[in-house]
Structure formats: structure tokens, C-alpha cells
Amino acid sequence: MNESEVRQNKITKEWVIYxxxxxxxxxxxxxxxxxRAQPPPPHDANCPFCPGNDHMLESITMEIKxxxxxxxxxxxxxxxxxxxxxxxxxxxRYTKGIYLAMKGFGYHDVVLETPYHNRQIGQMSVQEVExxxxxxxxxxxxxxxxxxxMMIIIFRNYGRRAGTSLIHPHSQIISTSMVPVYIRWRxxxxxxxxxxxxxxxxxxxxxxxxxxxxxIIYENDHFVAFVPFAAEVPxxxxxxxxxxxxxxxxxxxxxxxxxxxxxxxxLERLRKKLNDPDYNYIINTSVRYRAEEPQLHWHLLIRPxxxxxAGFEIGSGININPSIPEDDAEFLKND
Amino acid sequence: MNESEVRQNKITKEWVIYxxxxxxxxxxxxxxxxxRAQPPPPHDANCPFCPGNDHMLESITMEIKxxxxxxxxxxxxxxxxxxxxxxxxxxxRYTKGIYLAMKGFGYHDVVLETPYHNRQIGQMSVQEVExxxxxxxxxxxxxxxxxxxMMIIIFRNYGRRAGTSLIHPHSQIISTSMVPVYIRWRxxxxxxxxxxxxxxxxxxxxxxxxxxxxxIIYENDHFVAFVPFAAEVPxxxxxxxxxxxxxxxxxxxxxxxxxxxxxxxxLERLRKKLNDPDYNYIINTSVRYRAEEPQLHWHLLIRPxxxxxAGFEIGSGININPSIPEDDAEFLKND
Numbered sequence: 001m002n003e004s005e006v007r008q009n010k011i012t013k014e015w016v017i018y019x020x021x022x023x024x025x026x027x028x029x030x031x032x033x034x035x036r037a038q039p040p041p042p043h044d045a046n047c048p049f050c051p052g053n054d055h056m057l058e059s060i061t062m063e064i065k066x067x068x069x070x071x072x073x074x075x076x077x078x079x080x081x082x083x084x085x086x087x088x089x090x091x092x093r094y095t096k097g098i099y100l101a102m103k104g105f106g107y108h109d110v111v112l113e114t115p116y117h118n119r120q121i122g123q124m125s126v127q128e129v130e131x132x133x134x135x136x137x138x139x140x141x142x143x144x145x146x147x148x149x150m151m152i153i154i155f156r157n158y159g160r161r162a163g164t165s166l167i168h169p170h171s172q173i174i175s176t177s178m179v180p181v182y183i184r185w186r187x188x189x190x191x192x193x194x195x196x197x198x199x200x201x202x203x204x205x206x207x208x209x210x211x212x213x214x215x216i217i218y219e220n221d222h223f224v225a226f227v228p229f230a231a232e233v234p235x236x237x238x239x240x241x242x243x244x245x246x247x248x249x250x251x252x253x254x255x256x257x258x259x260x261x262x263x264x265x266x267l268e269r270l271r272k273k274l275n276d277p278d279y280n281y282i283i284n285t286s287v288r289y290r291a292e293e294p295q296l297h298w299h300l301l302i303r304p305x306x307x308x309x310a311g312f313e314i315g316s317g318i319n320i321n322p323s324i325p326e327d328d329a330e331f332l333k334n335d
Numbered sequence: 336m337n338e339s340e341v342r343q344n345k346i347t348k349e350w351v352i353y354x355x356x357x358x359x360x361x362x363x364x365x366x367x368x369x370x371r372a373q374p375p376p377p378h379d380a381n382c383p384f385c386p387g388n389d390h391m392l393e394s395i396t397m398e399i400k401x402x403x404x405x406x407x408x409x410x411x412x413x414x415x416x417x418x419x420x421x422x423x424x425x426x427x428r429y430t431k432g433i434y435l436a437m438k439g440f441g442y443h444d445v446v447l448e449t450p451y452h453n454r455q456i457g458q459m460s461v462q463e464v465e466x467x468x469x470x471x472x473x474x475x476x477x478x479x480x481x482x483x484x485m486m487i488i489i490f491r492n493y494g495r496r497a498g499t500s501l502i503h504p505h506s507q508i509i510s511t512s513m514v515p516v517y518i519r520w521r522x523x524x525x526x527x528x529x530x531x532x533x534x535x536x537x538x539x540x541x542x543x544x545x546x547x548x549x550x551i552i553y554e555n556d557h558f559v560a561f562v563p564f565a566a567e568v569p570x571x572x573x574x575x576x577x578x579x580x581x582x583x584x585x586x587x588x589x590x591x592x593x594x595x596x597x598x599x600x601x602l603e604r605l606r607k608k609l610n611d612p613d614y615n616y617i618i619n620t621s622v623r624y625r626a627e628e629p630q631l632h633w634h635l636l637i638r639p640x641x642x643x644x645a646g647f648e649i650g651s652g653i654n655i656n657p658s659i660p661e662d663d664a665e666f667l668k669n670d
Contacts, residue, residue, distance in 0.1 A: 004421060004439030006513065007431075013516050017439055019419040084354040084647070084655045086339065096342075098543045099564045104339030104352055155646025163645025174647050178341065181348050182652025185520065208433045229434045282650035303649060310498025311490025312419070312509050314638055315617035317517025320419045 009230040011193075011201055012186055015318050016230045022322040029234055029306045029323070030275035040118040040167045048081075049168040051115045061109065062139065064131045075131040076112040077139055077173075083108035084174060091148050091177040105148060105177040111135050113169040120158075120169055122268030129260035132171070136283070137256060139173055141249050144288070149175035151183065151287045154248070159278025161305040179287050187287075187296065194295035202297030203244050205229075215329040218265055222258035225266050227329040234323035235274065235332065237266060237302040246296035248285035263300070269332055270304065278305040344565040346528075346536055347521055350653050351565045357657040364569055364641045364658070365610035375453040375502045383416075384503040386450045396444065397473065399466045410466040411447040412474055412508075418443035419509060426483050426512040440483060440512040446470050448504040455493075455504055457603030464595035467506070471618070472591060474508055476584050479623070484510035486518065486622045489583070494613025496640040514622050522622075522631065529630035537632030538579050540564075550664040553600055557593035560601050562664040569641050569658035570609065570667065572601060575634040582626035583618050583633045598635070604667055605639065613640040 005018045048056035057078050066074035085106030093102045113132045114124065121129055136154050143149045156171035157164040193201040209215055209226050217237065218225035225239045239262050241255060251259070270277060285298035313319050340353045383391035392413050401409035420441030428437045448467045449459065456464055471489050478484045491506035492499040528536040544550055544561050552572065553560035560574045574597050576590060586594070605612060620633035648654050 004419075004424070006420075006437045006439050008435040010434055015513050015515055017419050017511075019417075019439070021417045022419065082354075082356045084339075084352050084357065085341075089339070096564070097547060098539065099345055100343040102341045104341050104354070151651065153647050153650045155650055157645045161643070163643040172647070176350075176352075176651070176653070178350050180350055180652045181520070185516070204433065212432060229431070280646035280649055282646050284650060301650070308496070308498040309644070310492045311615035311617050312488050312507070314615055315488045315490055315619060315636070316486065316511070317515045318511070 007230040009228070009232075010205060012189055014230070014232075016232055017318060017320045018324055019320050019322055020324075022320070029277070029304075042116050042118050044117045044167070047117055047168050049078075049110075049112045049166075049170065050117050062135060064134055066115075066128075066131070072115045074128070075114065075135050077135050078110050078112060080108040080110050080172065085176065087148075102178075107143060107149070107173070107175045109139060109173040111139075111171045111173065113171065117168050120267070120271070121264055122271050124264060126257065126261050126264060129264045130257050133256045133260050133263075136171075136173070137249070137251060140285075143173070143175045144249055144291075146175075147288070148177045149288065150179050151176050152285070154283040154285075156279075156281045158280070159276075159305065161278040162280045183287060187290065190295040200244055200295050200297050202240065202299065206240055206242065206297075214326050217269075217329050217332045218262060220258050220261055222255045223262040225262055227325040227332070229325060231321060231323075231325045231328070232319045233303055233321060234306050235270070235277075235304045235328050236325075237270075237332075239263065239266065239300040239302070241298065244294070244297055246286040246293045246298060247291035248283055248298045249291065259300070265335075266302065269335060270302070272335075273332060274304065274306070279303060280305065342565040344563070344567075345540060347524055349565070349567075351567055352653060352655045353659055354655050354657055355659075357655070364612070364639075377451050377453050379452045379502070382452055382503050384413075384445075384447045384501075384505065385452050397470060399469055401450075401463075401466070407450045409463070410449065410470045412470055413445050413447060415443040415445050415507065420511065422483075437513075442478060442484070442508070442510045444474060444508040446474075446506045446508065448506065452503050455602070455606070456599055457606050459599060461592065461596050461599060464599045465592050468591045468595050468598075471506075471508070472584070472586060475620075478508070478510045479584055479626075481510075482623070483512045484623065485514050486511050487620070489618040489620075491614075491616045493615070494640065496613035497615045518622060522625065525630040535579055535630050535632050537575065537634065541575055541577065541632075549661050552604075552664050552667045553597060555593050555596055557590045558597040560597055562660040562667070564660060566656060566658075566660045566663070567654045568638055568656060570605070570612075570639045570663050571660075572605075572637040572667075573634050574598065574601065574637070575632070579629070579632055581621040581628045581631035581633060583620035584626065586633075594635070600670075601637065604670060605637075607670075608667060609639065609641070614638060615640065 004020055007016050043050050060076055060078055062077035064074045066072055085104040085108055087107055089103030091105045140152055143152050152175045154173050190201055215226045222242055223239055225237055228238055281302045283300050286296045339355055342351050378385050395413055397412035399409045401407055420439040420443055422442055424438030424440055426440045475487055478487050487510045489508050525536055550561045557577055558574055560572055563573055616637045618635050621631045
């Protein structure tokens with residue numbers, strides 16, 4: 001595709017502008033050498049997440065053992081020291097003049113993915129990544145036990161442009177007592193599609209993409225990874241379970257290990273091919289009371305941070321993507 | 336306010352989390368010295384927007400004279416050399432497999448705000464800023480003549496974190512042939528408010544804020560500037576006309592000069608108090624066919640780029656703001 005095109009996201013109905021005049025070649029997106037961090041050491045005496053520094057943690061909520069590794073732990077869950085939300089204040093709304101507000105109810109956890117300060121998911125064994133997925137899954141199910149947790153977001157910020165300056169490999173889990181309009185919009189669009197076409201729009205897309213093949217970059221028994229037709233940013237990737245499930249909490253053991261494998265493979269490929277780009281990933285999963293819905297389908301979204309949202313994007317909600325999804329997929333397709 | 340709070344945007348119903356545990360003091364947001372650009376020279380021989388380099392421009396669409404200044408032009412409009420959209424391809428939608436797409440129809444202009452390479456709006460005379468507002472206004476009205484321009488976004492990206500690397504003071508205007516869901520959502524919420532309460536929600540907010548006073552930072556005859564109750568980011572500012580108008584195109588000459596004055600004052604205050612922060616501003620105005628609606632109210636939105644959107648924000652659409660709007664307003668209130 002060499003011409004300008006505007007594409008619609010089939011799930012959310014959002015438009016994305018593909019601007020070939022602003023196109024770069026894949027390698028132009030690679031992080032410049034001067035922006036790359038120094039390779040960190042395997043252990044940092046000042047890092048609260050490194051072994052030997054447990055006194056710097058307030059508490060350890062969960063720990064998964066590493067049987068192979070001389071008594072070091074495998075993965076951990078700890079409370080965030082600077083939480084965006086805390087569970088202390090209840091969920092009651094109140095007015096402030098003409099406005100609506102509430103105390104900030106929620107849990108904010110940090111997942112310590114490994115005891116090694118410098119070991120990223122792409123370089124781990126599948127078994128190590130499985131431990132991370134296990135912590136996500138266990139904590140997710142725990143939080144779902146508490147009614148006030150209306151929404152749970154599991155996410156990973158990697159690199160400064162993705163919003164973190166912490167080196168030690170970690171992800172985060174936040175629960176909130178409100179469902180944002182952004183999520184309700186996505187739900188509503190999926191419901192309308194279901195009511196019209198009688199099926200899950202995500203299943204429809206998955207089937208079409210697997211048949212078409214051009215945007216697929218990875219597949220195993222339970223998961224497919226592809227660049228969406230209306231990717232918001234260069235090298236955006238969805239990792240989607242083949243079996244329809246609205247809720248991440250319903251993931252089976254077999255699926256968990258295939259998710260670990262997919263995640264490891266994709267992240268390693270991004271690191272190698274794009275020179276260790278900053279990125280965010282997020283698990284999009286149904287909110288409370290929607291865990292069984294036939295029109296919702298959980299998935300993991302990866303957003304490399306290679307471009308900057310500017311005034312047009314802020315004002316319109318339309319992203320300008322200089323990169324063509326089919327080209328991005330082609331570039332990422334092979335190891 | 337020392338405790339965590341979640342606030343609802345009265346216009347869009349979006350929630351914003353205020354996280355005091357992550358709070359910084361205003362001066363902690365100031366751009367570090369090493370991030371500040373070298374002060375640019377008043378003229379750059381390699382800059383296509385500087386006087387003497389007209390041969391580097393494809394064309395000049397509009398020019399406003401500067402009577403005082405030895406024959407130099409005042410402000411200009413030129414086509415963007417790397418347009419996100421072009422008007423050549425028509426507005427017809429088509430399908431690609433199961434997806435919807437279209438050629439990229441639209442205009443993409445650059446407003447050259449001054450012939451001086453290093454002269455920012457805050458440092459201009461009011462008369463100079465009026466010329467910029469005049470170009471916005473004239474071009475806006477021109478684009479509105481063409482039916483295919485469903486939406487027009489006027490915006491300014493200042494600094495690398497705001498998405499520009501061009502030094503020469505400029506803003507941009509993009510028109511599109513589609514209205515994004517994000518805008519339709521905002522319209523819909525304003526309409527519901529109007530149908531319930533019988534008035535424009537923006538007028539309601541303006542009246543309340545002027546009475547309350549805590550978040551107001553600037554006022555002149557025709558405009559009020561304030562930090563919104565549910566500001567998405569630290570030091571977000573709305574500049575809002577006191578007289579209800581849905582559409583920026585309806586702005587009167589008196590209003591134009593008061594807008595210029597407000598813009599100059601606010602941007603200069605941001606520069607002085609936050610050490611020349613990167614920012615975007617956007618004129619939010621009604622789309623085609625909605626120019627007379629009683630529930631819409633155009634305004635200018637300023638978003639300083641002091642924080643980074645991370646995984647939680649991408650996944651939920653909820654921003655975490657470490658800064659309290661009342662504190663931000665207090666800090667910006669006086670020159």
C-alpha cells in the first residue's frame with residue numbers, strides 16, 4: 001500500500017489515518033543508540049526488588065517459588081509504594097459543587113517478574129514467563145472476589161517513553177471501583193455487533209485474519225498474534241486466545257503456558273528487530289458482571305512507543321500512523 | 336486536598352484519578368535544564384519558514400501583512416509538506432475484506448506564526464498574536480465552505496515531547512471528512528445534559544467556576560482561563576469564550592483580540608513558571624452542521640506535556656494526574 005488510507009477499527013469504530021507521506025522504513029523506528037539505556041547489572045544493591053533487599057519492601061503479597069534456582073524466589077507480588085489508589089476509603093460518590101467525585105478506591109500492585117535485575121521477558125525461559133502469567137492470573141482471580149473491584153487492569157510499562165524509570169523487570173495490576181466510559185463504549189460496540197451479526201466481533205476478526213494471513217506474525221495452539229488492520233501505532237500487536245473467553249480469569253493451564261510462549265516470542269522479536277523499543281502492554285478483559293458475555297473476548301495489547309501523540313490526536317481522538325500494518329507484520333513475521 | 340480523589344469530567348463523564356502519593360510540587364514539573372533546547376537564533380538560513388527561503392515552500396496559501404515591520408510578512412499559511420491527508424481522493428468509503436476504509440481526504444496546513452525563527456507567542460505583541468488568530472479564523476471559515484470537511488482541528492505542538500521537532504513557531508490545521516467517535520461521544524454527552532437541564536453544560540461550568548474562583552487563572556472581557564475540575568494532566572488549561580458560541584468560525588473581531596491577549600498571557604505564564612514546558616493546544620469547536628447548536632461551546636484546550644501516558648491510561652482511558660487542579664491554578668494565578 002503506497003497511498004494514504006483511513007481505516008476503521010472494527011471493534012471500536014475509531015478511525016486511524018495512515019500517512020505514507022510521513023512513512024518511515026521499519027529500521028527508522030529503531031531506538032537510536034544514544035537513547036538506549038546502559039545494559040543494567042544482574043543485581044543492583046540499591047534496587048528494592050533485588051534479592052537481599054526485602055527490608056525495603058512494605059510487604060510481600062504473593063510469591064511463586066523457583067525450584068531450580070538455589071532457593072531464589074521465582075516471581076512476586078508486592079503493593080505499590082506510591083499507589084494511584086488504595087482500598088481504604090470506600091466507593092461512595094459525592095458531589096463537590098456541580099461536580100461528581102469519590103475517594104480513590106482500588107488496589108495497586110507491582111509484579112516482580114524475576115529476581116534478576118536485568119532479565120527481560122524475551123530472554124527468560126518459558127517456565128519463568130509462566131510464573132509471571134501465574135501471578136497475573138492468581139491475583140486477578142483474588143481481586144475478582146471483591147465486589148468493589150469493578151475493573152482490573154494488568155499492564156507493563158517498559159522504558160522511559162512508556163512511563164517508567166524503574167529498571168527491575170516488573171508489571172502492575174490496578175483495580176478500580178468505576179468502569180470508565182472508554183471501556184463501556186468498547187463493550188457497547190461489541191454488543192451492537194453481536195446483536196446484529198449474532199457473533200463475537202473478536203472471533204470474527206480472528207477467523208478472518210487467520211484466513212487472510214498478511215497481518216499474522218505468530219501462532220501457537222491457543223494464541224494468535226497479529227498487527228490489527230487499524231493499528232493505532234506502528235508495530236501494535238494483539239495476542240488473542242483462539243478459544244472465545246470474555247474474561248482473563250477463565251484462562252486454563254494449557255492456555256497460560258501458550259500465552260507465556262507467545263509473549264516471550266513476540267517481545268524478543270520486538271527487542272531484536274526494533275532495537276529494544278519502549279512499549280506498554282495491557283490485558284484487556286471483561287469488567288465485573290461481564291465475565292460470561294458472548295460478545296467480549298479478552299486479549300493482550302502491545303503498544304510500542306515509537307511515535308508521539310500530538311495536538312491533532314488529542315483533539316480528535318484519531319491517530320496518525322506513519323506505518324502500514326501489513327508492512328509491520330511482514331517485518332516482524334520471522335525470527 | 337491531601338487525600339486521593341477520583342473526579343468526573345462533567346462534560347465527557349470520563350474519570351480522572353488524583354494520586355497525592357505520586358504528587359510533585361509545581362517546580363518539580365519544570366523542565367530540567369538539560370532538556371531545554373538551546374535558544375534558537377532569530378533567523379536560520381536552513382529553515383524553510385524563515386524570510387529569504389520562499390523557494391523552499393511549495394506555495395503560500397494566505398499571508399497577513401505586518402505594516403510596522405519593514406516589509407516583512409506578519410503571518411502565513413502554507414500547505415504541509417508531509418500531509419497526513421490530501422484533498423485529492425474523494426470521500427467514498429469502501430470495504431477491504433470485513434473492514435471499512437477510505438482514501439485519506441482532507442487538508443493539512445501549516446500556520447507560520449511569525450517570520451522570526453525564535454519568537455514565541457508569549458513574547459509577541461498582542462497585535463502579532465491577533466494575526467495568528469486571524470489566520471486560524473479565515474482558514475477555518477474557508478474550509479467550512481467545502482462540504483466534505485466534516486471536522487476541522489486547529490492545533491499547536493510545542494516541543495519534542497508534544498510531537499514536533501520544528502523550531503520555527505507554527506501551528507497546524509487539519510480537516511477530515513469523518514467525525515471520530517470521540518467527538519460524537521462528547522457531543523452526545525452535551526446533548527443529554529441539554530435535554531435534561533435545558534442549558535449548555537459548558538455555560539454551566541463557566542458560571543460555576545467564575546463564582547467559585549479557585550480554579551480561575553485569567554480573565555478578560557470575552558474569555559476566562561481555568562484549570563478544569565477534572566483536568567487530565569498537570570496544568571491543563573481551558574480558555575473559554577464567555578458568550579456562548581458552538582463554533583469558532585462565529586468569533587467576532589472583539590473576541591479575536593481578547594483571545595489573542597488571553598493566549599499570549601497564559602503561554603507566557605506557563606513558560607515563566609514551568610521553565611518553558613512542551614505543550615499542545617487545540618481548538619475544540621463544533622463539527623459541520625452543528626455550528627448553531629445550543630449545547631456546544633467552542634474553547635481552546637492547553638495540555639502541557641509534563642507526564643507520560645502509560646499502560647494503565649492506555650488500557651482504561653483513565654488518566655492518573657499527580658497534581659491537584661486547585662493547586663495548579665493557585666500556582667499559575669499571578670504573573
